[in-house]
Amino acid sequence: MIEIEAKLQRKHFNLDVSLQINKRVTAIFGPSGSGKSTLLSMIAGIAQPDSGTISIDGECVFDSKLGVNKPIHQRRVGLVFQDGRLFPHMTVEQNLTYAYKLNAHQKQPIKPVDIMQLLALDALKKQQPHQLSGGEKQRVALGRALLSSPKLLMLDEPLASLDDKLKQQILPYLKLVAENINIPMLYVSHSKDEITQLTSDIVYIQNGHVLTEG
């Protein structure tokens, strides 16, 4: 379960959210600039709220009053970004094992071989990221995030840079992950169509405030 109560004030933007997320797949939906990505950044530890508390799976990762602020690498939050962010000097396989080896000291239920099979990456494993299509890059990014054995998987508009045809090719993989891997997933998008294919649990955000949940 993820519990967030956070405030963040910027020059032209205020975020004030109070949320409890305990579903398998939750979509964060809202127009551009509503604060969806900022919310994810705060959970991941990339952005720091001015005040509030954030806990992931019962573990407090941020508390402004107690002075707790765990750095990104200790939060165990898997992130998939719009642009994939694959490491350009590594092959697909090295990108995947990078995440896996980093967490070798932990109990890892997901193995690279499982991910390669689930996301059909076996044929791509020797390729460099610049040789991949946009859809393939996102599949690798998704696999890499899963191999870091996260407590929470967050996807920030992962299909936004893909055309409709590619989106339809990736969505089944996302569904597969949601159905087969037991990690809660936060899915940010401004596309209703994408969201309804993945979940019916939706948090609607506008102007930095949660308007509806459910």
Add this chain to the structure above:
Amino acid sequence: MQALFNFTPEELAIVWLSLKVALLCVLIILIPGIAVSWLLARKSFWGKSLLDSLVHLPLVLPPVVPGFLLLLLLGNQGLIGKHLHTYFGFSLAFTWMGAVVASAVMAFPLMVRSTRLAISQVDRNLEIAAQSLGAHPLKVFFTITLPLAMPGVITGLILAFSRSLGEFGATITFVGNIENETRTLPLAIYSYTQIPNGDWPAMRLVILSMILALGALMLSDRLERKANQKIGRQPHD
């Protein structure tokens, strides 16, 4: 033509000394150069612009000035040098190791300029992605930032190596022009130009300098291409 390339043992000793000084210079500035470049590229701190200016000072000062300052600091009567001399019996002034120090001071800003630019061009989002996978910032530096900045680091090292091969002003001021000790290629060329009938031996050393410089540039180009290919950048002709 054959006589031109038939180098004497003295000439080869000069080349060997120059190469030894330049290679050691590159070796001693490698780690501090990368560390300072990273600080300047990635961190904000009090005194950053002062550090930046100090690092780059040797580029804009007449080379004699750093040489003179080194003499004041590290000479046998210098602030630090006198202690080195008294307690360890160790002298830098007027020794080939002093030539390495003089070269390092002069080459350091070139190394930092290139490496700093390369580090600042590494996409920070990739570093964040690595951290989100569980990588400690130090691990991120060695597995993501440094490999991706490698073409710039290599360019910086070759520039520093070439600068060291050509170092004259700071070297002659700090360590003098002592045969078989501190007389590197530029100092030897200068010495020959100061004596009657020295033009021909000077010319031979000029040719040697050009061969070394061209070799360094070609090696730099090759290494840079390889490093670029490794990080998935297309080599540009």
